[in-house]
Each structure stands twice: as structure tokens, then as C-alpha cells.
């Protein structure tokens with residue numbers, strides 16, 4: 297099975313991170329995510345967690361060579377990458393094996409310093425990398441401090457990045473990707489110099505220390521795509537896009553530099569789903585809201601979808617609510633209406649029902665299933681979270697990057713929800729909107745007459761039950777509930 301039909305296989309030549317966030321562990325998770333099998337040459341061990349590096353234990357060069365032998369004797373390695381190589385002895389041993397096994401698609405992530413500041417390559421190691429390893433590489437992916445060491449001068453500006461990339465190219469590596477995350481400024485720019493061609497890529501700057509393993513993940517994503525047969529340019533562009541999608545949705549693990557979640561972007565369809573969705577006009581409905589008249593229920597939902605609601609949320613709350621299987625059959629029928637009318641479909645509270653019915657999202661309250669556990673179980677679901685006070689907002693702050701929107705209310709008194717909290721009014725809505733970093737969907741007593749004031753208070757959209765289910769003129773009601781009335 298050494299032919300082209302073999303499952304794409306890559307090799308990571310790097311250090312182990314006992315904390316699982318960076319190094320070889322990040323490489324394996326990333327490659328797996330891109331459907332590439334990852335083999336490994338462990339160049340050293342680190343005793344490490346999110347708080348720092350407690351110990352560094354380089355591997356015996358004999359053991360490095362033996363791992364290369366084993367891997368190359370069995371697998372067809374289509375691309376390889378290096379990570380932490382520790383010192384000149386290990387760099388030279390790796391370079392020798394790269395040469396020996398004719399590895400052409402080699403990505404060098406010139407790991408020199410760990411996030412907490414610990415050195416992962418000594419001065420002689422940097423020299424050996426410049427002289428012996430980079431001339432054998434297809435691509436090198438330095439961050440700013442690494443690019444400064446490789447190029448030999450300080451980098452402060454975009455122009456410096458370009459100059460440094462050209463200088464690094466002179467070391468014999470044809471392609472250079474300089475990662476600009478360490479530069480000052482609101483925007484993050486990465487610079488790719490691929491042979492003669494060059495371009496900047498926009499990255500996402502996030503204000504968090506939970507991004508351990510970012511460099512490993514980016515270089516592994518590129519390597520995995522090279523192993524898939526994708527061109528270097530395309531691999532870099534897709535890997536950059538991937539990083540922008542996962543960078544602000546880390547796993548909440550450890551007390552310090554926590555890890556990324558490489559699995560957050562499960563398949564290409566999710567890419568499309570995540571961009572530019574419209575949550576602005578939401579019909580929340582259950583059979584109880586139409587006195588269990590099924591015919592009326594489905595007809596009303598279809599008409600509302602055609603009239604312009606952007607989200608249908610299925611919510612059963614009554615004491616006589618249907619059992620799970622019956623709710624599932626209703627949910628599936630609603631999903632079908634939504635699919636046909638290109639409307640998003642959400643489920644209230646019940647994550648199992650959302651998964652089973654193929655819903656696009658789930659809406660949860662402060663006391664329902666936690667946002668983090670939904671992300672773990674069903675990362676493909678959009679999540680809406682109820683927030684009615686600043687205290688609740690503060691308590692949910694770490695969940696914000698995972699949310700599609702927050703449902704803020706009740707803005708006005710409502711008799712529809714039996715256990716509704718006190719109305720927060722338009723002022724309460726405006727305060728929460730000022731703090732929010734995701735769309736704010738106002739809820740509670742919202743109707744044709746007050747919708748305009750709700751938008752003026754800052755809402756990005758509205759959700760309603762009674763004003764839609766009891767409407768005498770559905771098309772007009774939905775028009776008035778939709779933001780388009782402002783124009």
C-alpha cells in the first residue's frame with residue numbers, strides 16, 4: 297500500500313508537550329482534523345502545562361535516527377514539519393535525516409521560545425537551523441521574534457516584515473511565511489513570500505492568553521494540506537482562514553496559556569454556515585401556543601417563514617407537552633419547512649432534540665445546559681443564550697465567543713412565559729447592548745407597535761411568540777417586527 301491510494305500521511309518532528317496544548321500534540325490533533333494521519337519523531341520532551349515549562353529533556357540523537365528509520369520504513373510520508381528541536385545537535389540530526397530520506401515537502405516552524413518565555417532552541421541551534429535545515433525546507437513559518445533572529449534585524453513595520461522575509465529567503469528556503477501577531481496595532485497581518493510572489497493575509501487579533509500552540513497548529517495545518525496534495529499557496533490561505541475561525545474559541549482548560557480547540561471547524565459546510573447568518577427576526581413557537589392545532593401550527597410557521605422570519609425556534613413548555621418522540625417528529629417537520637424556505641431552525645433548551653432533528657442551533661437559558669458542554673457535544677450548532685442582567689452577562693463573559701447571539705429580555709411584561717424575570721425595559725436593553733460583543737436579540741412583549749423603539753434602543757433583532765401567533769395579518773406583523781422597517 298505504498299501507492300497514491302494510501303491515506304495521506306505526514307510526519308511531525310517535534311517536542312512533546314505534557315500539557316497537550318502545543319508541540320507534537322497540537323500537530324497530531326491538527327493533522328487528524330485535516331484528515332491526515334500523523335507519524336512522529338519525538339526530538340525531546342517538555343514537562344509543561346498552561347502555566348509554563350517546568351523541564352526540557354532532549355532525546356538522544358540515536359533515538360531520533362531510530363524513529364526516522366521506523367517511520368520511513370513503513371509509511372509514505374507526503375509532507376513533514378519540524379517544531380521544537382532544542383539544540384544544534386538535534387537540529388543537525390534532523391537535517392541529516394531529512395537529507396537521507398529525501399524529504400522534499402518540509403515545513404520548518406522555527407520554534408525558539410515557548411509562550412511562557414522558556415528557550416526551546418539555543419544560539420548554536422539557531423545557527424545550525426540557518427545553515428543546515430532551512431536550505432532543505434520548502435517553507436519556514438517564523439513569528440516576529442524568530443524572524444528577527446533569522447534575518448538579523450529588528451522588525452517593527454509591514455515593510456520590515458517584507459524585508460525580513462527576503463533576507464530569510466537568502467538562507468536557501470524558497471518560501472517564507474512571517475506571522476505578524478507580535479507586532480503592535482489593531483490588525484494582525486501575516487506576510488507570505490512564495491518564490492517571487494508575495495501577499496499579506498489578515499489574521500484575527502484576540503485579547504486572550506488562551507492560544508497556546510498557535511504556531512504549531514498553523515504549520516501543521518499547512519503540512520497536512522501539502523500531504524493532501526494541495527498547493528502551498530492554497531494551503532497557506534486555508535490554514536490562515538482556519539486559524540481565524542478557531543483562535544477566539546479556545547478550550548477553557550488550565551489556569552494559564554490554555555490550548556486551542558483544533559476540532560472546532562468540523563467540515564467545510566461549517567465554514568459556510570458560520571458566516572453572515574441573520575438571526576434578526578425570530579418566531580418562537582410550540583404546539584401549546586396554537587392550542588395544539590397541528591394544521592394551524594405548520595401553516596402558520598410556513599407562512600411566517602415566507603413572510604420573512606429568519607429563525608424559527610421550536611419551544612414546548614406546557615404541562616401537557618408532547619413526549620420526546622413526538623417533539624422529534626414535529627421538529628423534523630419544522631426543519632423541513634425551514635430548509636425549503638431557507639430559514640434557520642433552532643430548538644429551545646433541548647440539545648438532544650437539536651442534534652436528533654438536525655437543527656441549526658439551540659437556545660439555552662442561564663440554568664439550562666451549559667454553553668461549554670454544548671460546544672463539546674455538538675460544535676456544529678449555533679448557540680443562543682438568554683441574558684437579562686449585567687450580572688448574568690458578566691457570568692457568561694467567557695461563553696461569548698461561542699455564541700451566535702444573546703437573547704435579552706424580557707424587555708416588556710409578557711404573559712406568555714410563566715416564569716419570566718422582571719421586565720428590563722428599553723434602558724436595560726440599551727445597557728446590555730453596550731456591553732455585548734455578539735448580536736442582541738430582544739425578547740418579551742415585543743409587538744408591531746413597540747418594535748421600532750426596541751431597535752432604537754440598540755437591538756439587532758427581535759424574537760416573539762404572541763405577536764406573531766395571534767397576528768391577524770402575519771405579513772404586516774413580520775414586516776413591522778423586522779429591522780427593515782427602519783429604512
Ligand SMILES: Cc1ncc(COP(=O)(O)OP(=O)(O)O)c(N)n1
Pocket residue numbers: 578580609611613644645659660661662664680681682702703704713737739759
Ligand atoms: C431568543 C430567545 N431569547 C430568550 C429565550 C428564553 O430562553 P430561556 O431563558 O431558556 O427560557 P425558556 O425559553 O426556556 O423558558 C428564548 N427561548 N429565545
Ligand SMILES: Cc1nc(C(=O)O)sc1CCOP(=O)(O)O
Pocket residue numbers: 580682684703704705706707709710711712713716717739740741742759760761762763
Ligand atoms: C420565551 C421567552 N423568553 C423570555 C425571556 O425574557 O427570556 S420572554 C419570553 C416570552 C416571549 O413571548 P412573547 O413574545 O409572547 O412576549
Ligand SMILES: [Mg+2]
Pocket residue numbers: 644645659660661664
Ligand atoms: Mg430554557
